[in-house]
Amino acid sequence: xxxxxxxxxxxxxxxxxxxxxxxxxxxxxxxxxxxxxxxxxxxxxxxxxxxxxxxxxxxxxxxxxxxxxxxxxxxxxxxxxxxxxxxxxxxxxxxxxxxxxxxxxxxxxxxxxxxxxxxxxxxxxxxxxxxxxx
Ligand SMILES: [Zn+2]
Numbered sequence: 001x002x003x004x005x006x007x008x009x010x011x012x013x014x015x016x017x018x019x020x021x022x023x024x025x026x027x028x029x030x031x032x033x034x035x036x037x038x039x040x041x042x043x044x045x046x047x048x049x050x051x052x053x054x055x056x057x058x059x060x061x062x063x064x065x066x067x068x069x070x071x072x073x074x075x076x077x078x079x080x081x082x083x084x085x086x087x088x089x090x091x092x093x094x095x096x097x098x099x100x101x102x103x104x105x106x107x108x109x110x111x112x113x114x115x116x117x118x119x120x121x122x123x124x125x126x127x128x129x130x131x132x133x134x
């Protein structure tokens with residue numbers, strides 16, 4: 001089964017701007033949308049305030065879920081950044097993945113950010129295609 005996530009180019013730029021502002025700390029948030037299409041990003045405070053891990057602030061996360069529900073959308077993805085790499089899901093990401101949605105990792109190399117998507121299940125991460133739409 002191939003899982004994909006569609007993200008508009010402008011939404012991707014919005015995510016990159018969000019995580020770039022918070023670098024070198026990791027940043028995180030939720031992606032809301034319908035079916036396999038992300039329509040909105042909601043940034044959530046990284047309670048860990050760490051450059052190598054993230055813990056979503058529970059209050060902000062709850063607030064974000066309320067917003068998604070009241071707007072008739074679904075949780076379609078979770079994003080977080082790796083300001084110092086790598087591009088792939090870390091063992092901690094795999095261990096702590098709590099939702100069966102696409103995990104988008106924004107990794108920085110030099111001044112450029114690159115987005116990759118992963119499906120995490122049964123203690124392993126497999127890459128899924130992110131479709132960046134105009
Ligand atoms: Zn990570």
